[in-house]
Amino acid sequence: EAQVTQNPRYLITVTGKKLTVTCSQNMNHEYMSWYRQDPGLGLRQIYYSMNVEVTDKGDVPEGYKVSRKEKRNFPLILESPSPNQTSLYFCASSFRSRGINQPQHFGDGTRLSIL
């Protein structure tokens, strides 16, 4: 089954404790991205990757890091989480042909609470 898998689905942690949210896709997609969804703000892109070892900032990259060492994985790293990073996070992937015009497949989301 084609899917984008995020882990964990839920996490409560404390300010300053480094965390990683993993994202894996099994569709051989070149393009992967991370979004956060906040009430009244919709989906905002954090980082995206056009292919292995190629990453770029989205609209709200501050406080986040990503890496793309393998095609299937695109982890989101919060080196020193802060309460304003409490949010619902989505990972997505798509084929790159004509870039992200190909519809993205989304994971089911990771709800992060930073206390």
Place this chain on the structure above:
Amino acid sequence: DQQVKQNSPSLSVQEGRISILNCDYTNSMFDYFLWYKKYPAEGPTFLISISSIKDKNEDGRFTVFLNKSAKHLSLHIVPSQPGDSAVYFCAAVAYSGAGSYQLTFGKGTKLSVIP
């Protein structure tokens, strides 16, 4: 600066009637538009898209209309069904140079279809 606007946070429609969800954009570089549908506790799923060279695209009960001069697109659902109750996101794509694409989402419109 919000480049993709969905000005109606919510919409209620009677089952069987037409649902019209609207989206306005400000960036004239957007050349591809997508609608995603999101149920609670799930990631967004792709619904329908339209290229800027077209003014209409239809897929079953779903039709997207694009008015480039007005920088406006709309999603029509006919007839509306209770299972269509979800949050609908409008998204727009622009080529941002060096092989990268900018994808911008609106804040979403929550559609409730009343049986």
